[in-house]
Amino acid sequence: MAKTSAKKAASKKLVTPVKSRKTPLAVKGRGPYVKPDGRDTPLIEMRDISIAFGGIKAVDHASIDLYPGEVVGLLGHNGAGKSTLIKVLSGAYKRDHGQININGDEVTINNPRDAKALGIETIYQTLALADNVDAAANLYLGRELKTSFGTLDDVAMESEARKVMGRLNPNFRRFKEPVSKLSGGQRQSVAIARAIHFNARILIMDEPTAALGPQETAQVGELIKQLKDEGIGIFLISHDLHDVFDLADRLVVMKNGRVVGTANVKDVTKDEVLGMIIAGKCPKGAVPGPGALRDVAA
Amino acid sequence: MSNAPQSSQGPALQNEGPVTRFFRATEINARMLGMLAALVLIWCVFDIASGILRGNFGGLLGGSFLTPRNLWTLLVQTSSIAIMSTGMVLLIVMRQLDLSVGSMLSLVAVSGAVLQVFKLVPVLGVGHPAIWIIAVVACIALGTLIGALNGAVVAYARIPAFIVTLGGLLAYSGLAFYLARGETVAPMDKTYEIFGGGITISWLGPFWSWLLAGVACAAIVFGIANGRRQRLRFKFPLRPMWAEVFLAALGTAAVLGTTLVMNSYPWPFKLIENYAKANNVVIPPGVEDRDGNAICMAGEQVVRCADGLIYYTGFSVPVLIAMVVGLLMTFLATRTMFGRYVYAIGGNPEAAELAGINTKFMIVKGFALMGALVGISSIISSARLNAATNALGGLNELYVIAATVIGGTSLAGGVGTIYGAMLGALMMQSIISGMSLLNLPAAFQNIVVGVVLVFAVYLDQLYSRRVK
Numbered sequence: 001m002a003k004t005s006a007k008k009a010a011s012k013k014l015v016t017p018v019k020s021r022k023t024p025l026a027v028k029g030r031g032p033y034v035k036p037d038g039r040d041t042p043l044i045e046m047r048d049i050s051i052a053f054g055g056i057k058a059v060d061h062a063s064i065d066l067y068p069g070e071v072v073g074l075l076g077h078n079g080a081g082k083s084t085l086i087k088v089l090s091g092a093y094k095r096d097h098g099q100i101n102i103n104g105d106e107v108t109i110n111n112p113r114d115a116k117a118l119g120i121e122t123i124y125q126t127l128a129l130a131d132n133v134d135a136a137a138n139l140y141l142g143r144e145l146k147t148s149f150g151t152l153d154d155v156a157m158e159s160e161a162r163k164v165m166g167r168l169n170p171n172f173r174r175f176k177e178p179v180s181k182l183s184g185g186q187r188q189s190v191a192i193a194r195a196i197h198f199n200a201r202i203l204i205m206d207e208p209t210a211a212l213g214p215q216e217t218a219q220v221g222e223l224i225k226q227l228k229d230e231g232i233g234i235f236l237i238s239h240d241l242h243d244v245f246d247l248a249d250r251l252v253v254m255k256n257g258r259v260v261g262t263a264n265v266k267d268v269t270k271d272e273v274l275g276m277i278i279a280g281k282c283p284k285g286a287v288p289g290p291g292a293l294r295d296v297a298a
Numbered sequence: 299m300s301n302a303p304q305s306s307q308g309p310a311l312q313n314e315g316p317v318t319r320f321f322r323a324t325e326i327n328a329r330m331l332g333m334l335a336a337l338v339l340i341w342c343v344f345d346i347a348s349g350i351l352r353g354n355f356g357g358l359l360g361g362s363f364l365t366p367r368n369l370w371t372l373l374v375q376t377s378s379i380a381i382m383s384t385g386m387v388l389l390i391v392m393r394q395l396d397l398s399v400g401s402m403l404s405l406v407a408v409s410g411a412v413l414q415v416f417k418l419v420p421v422l423g424v425g426h427p428a429i430w431i432i433a434v435v436a437c438i439a440l441g442t443l444i445g446a447l448n449g450a451v452v453a454y455a456r457i458p459a460f461i462v463t464l465g466g467l468l469a470y471s472g473l474a475f476y477l478a479r480g481e482t483v484a485p486m487d488k489t490y491e492i493f494g495g496g497i498t499i500s501w502l503g504p505f506w507s508w509l510l511a512g513v514a515c516a517a518i519v520f521g522i523a524n525g526r527r528q529r530l531r532f533k534f535p536l537r538p539m540w541a542e543v544f545l546a547a548l549g550t551a552a553v554l555g556t557t558l559v560m561n562s563y564p565w566p567f568k569l570i571e572n573y574a575k576a577n578n579v580v581i582p583p584g585v586e587d588r589d590g591n592a593i594c595m596a597g598e599q600v601v602r603c604a605d606g607l608i609y610y611t612g613f614s615v616p617v618l619i620a621m622v623v624g625l626l627m628t629f630l631a632t633r634t635m636f637g638r639y640v641y642a643i644g645g646n647p648e649a650a651e652l653a654g655i656n657t658k659f660m661i662v663k664g665f666a667l668m669g670a671l672v673g674i675s676s677i678i679s680s681a682r683l684n685a686a687t688n689a690l691g692g693l694n695e696l697y698v699i700a701a702t703v704i705g706g707t708s709l710a711g712g713v714g715t716i717y718g719a720m721l722g723a724l725m726m727q728s729i730i731s732g733m734s735l736l737n738l739p740a741a742f743q744n745i746v747v748g749v750v751l752v753f754a755v756y757l758d759q760l761y762s763r764r765v766k
């Protein structure tokens with residue numbers, strides 16, 4: 001598995017084209033986003049998810065879904081529960097309540113290994129890098145390339161890392177240093193490289209560009225569009241409304257652990273979305289969730 | 299830039315000094331170099347001090363420390379702690395700790411001895427070849443099992459390793475006492491005794507020692523050449539040629555030097571005499587000295603031996619075992635997924651878990667490996683003593699942890715090397731042996747080892763602060 005992905009990544013494109021992917025996508029060769037209303041089964045459906053830490057209901061009966069080739073922006077104030085919700089999907093947290101379906105079938109995700117086996121890759125807000133090893137080791141952490149003797153193939157991994165990083169962050173040179181010595185943006189590039197390098201069909205990006213410079217941010221934007229064209233579903237968490245409006249097809253707003261509402265990006269304005277985030281007001285163009293202000297939503 | 303071979307890597311530094319360039323090109327860790335220098339310094343000080351206090355016994359600087367005999371013994375004495383320290387490195391790198399290794403060593407050694415003396419010998423008869431094999435396998439298996447138990451409790455019951463292994467320290471030594479009924483269990487099987495390095499057949503002799511050294515040198519050169527070829531193949535930056543040659547020369551010199559010293563230590567007089575008698579070697583008449591011992595000349599040297607009849611020890615089995623363990627553990631730590639995960643967990647346990655690593659099982663495996671190494675050390679210790687007691691591993695946990703920390707392993711996790719820990723063990727044993735050579739009381743030895751431990755960590759802090 002690791003061997004094949006290495007070969008694939010050697011192809012010209014940064015991301016493996018759909019046809020060569022091992023895991024068949026729900027809708028093969030599906031073009032750019034088409035309004036999903038009741039047409040296909042969603043790629044991901046998280047239903048009624050709840051999780052509490054001690055007394056705090058970090059996520060409270062939240063439901064979201066994601067279609068192939070779709071980018072769903074996840075918005076909300078600090079501590080709204082965005083990261084917690086996606087960590088349930090990535091296997092980092094075990095939910096207290098709720099159900100996760102992939103292509104309509106219920107799946108069990110008890111740990112990150114389960115999620116990865118289902119093709120769910122995550123860029124965590126905290127990056128989740130092992131600080132004391134180098135970029136290549138982080139890129140392949142958990143799915144190392146091996147030589148025919150079963151030992152680590154460090155040169156091959158470094159070679160792949162040079163290729164991937166060369167496209168994401170062309171100025172990157174420090175392949176021999178532990179990632180703790182890298183800049184914030186360089187570390188973020190490593191985390192992004194890791195998520196896109198392994199044939200994901202669902203990609204979770206928790207504030208992927210928070211530490212990136214303008215050029216690198218633009219590159220990630222391009223990357224998201226490219227991945228989307230290949231039918232990959234993406235959850236994009238961001239505080240940057242501009243980015244979300246630019247890249248996402250649909251957005252979901254959370255407040256205090258609950259979903260305020262869901263809307264197609266083209267049906268709402270930025271001001272309306274701000275109202276959703278700050279006050280929990282659900283505008284006309286959006287479908288209200290359990291977290292919406294009842295009296296105002298009409 | 300990254301696609302062309304070049305002589306240096308990273309951001310090019312044009313105006314770096316020759317010292318910086320040397321360290322960068324050879325990738326020699328300045329910290330390790332400091333440790334080697336400290337080791338050499340300690341040796342010299344002990345040799346000079348012993349020369350002043352006790353007279354010249356053929357030491358390099360006029361004392362009795364830098365003699366083949368003392369250095370040979372030093373290596374044998376270091377091997378048990380050095381072997382265990384290689385496992386402790388990985389545990390501490392993984393942010394764990396095992397305080398129970400000393401008690402575990404006692405328990406495993408006593409169990410192995412009881413098995414040999416009271417179970418196997420009555421059934422199979424004295425000296426049966428199966429005895430030592432069963433005993434060795436049993437010791438390693440038992441160690442692994444106890445270690446895995448430690449690890450399982452730490453990982454799955456989520457009790458801090460400090461507490462679990464503190465409990466182990468008490469419980470295992472109690473068990474060892476109970477098993478041995480407080481007595482010494484002896485004697486060990488004759489073949490089993492080879493692992494202790496105390497009998498003549500446990501010495502390799504000059505021929506095999508030199509042969510081994512030759513193989514090791516060839517391996518070093520091959521390793522360096524192969525590394526260079528790999529980097530060339532992938533068009534990675536290369537080390538300058540002079541640095542490669544320097545490293546190869548350094549490695550081979552270290553191997554040959556050690557072998558030379560090991561091959562210069564003659565068998566003790568009594569053993570030569572016994573050996574000669576047992577094997578019908580003619581002992582030519584020697585000159586009697588004032589005490590009535592036969593003395594003779596070996597080259598320039600007056601030796602207390604049946605004249606001219608001299609055998610050299612070469613490497614002894616426990617030292618060889620320690621070297622093999624060191625090599626295997628270095629391989630495990632640097633070339634395998636297991637090692638990679640150990641370091642990743644130490645660097646960021648949460649990230650390792652999120653990357654899909656089964657961190658709990660890794661912890662169990664780490665402790666089990668520690669236990670297996672304790673099993674090996676228990677074999678060496680009990681074979682060397684030709685007996686096992688419940689006090690055999692006393693204080694060993696502290697020596698092992700001290701060696702590991704002196705060797706540059708950070709208690710915060712994520713940082714540490716196998717060779718560093720083994721060097722740490724050698725340094726600690728040097729201090730202990732040196733002081734007993736000077737007839738300093740044992741209590742004083744512990745004081746010094748304690749101070750050295752704290753001082754080594756202090757130096758390390760200074761160093762890492764400067765590097766940052």
Ligand SMILES: Nc1ncnc2c1ncn2[C@@H]1O[C@H](COP(=O)(O)OP(=O)(O)OP(=O)(O)O)[C@@H](O)[C@H]1O
Nearest residue numbers: 053056058076077078079080081082083084085125
């Ligand atoms: N491991 C945890 N233990 C306890 N409480 C937690 C934990 N993780 C999150 N929380 C709490 O859950 C709530 C939601 O946190 P979460 O990280 O999901 O917010 P977020 O929407 O991602 O915010 P931000 O925009 O700041 O990243 C917060 O109140 C937080 O304090």
Ligand SMILES: [Mg+2]
Nearest residue numbers: 082083084125
């Ligand atoms: Mg967050």
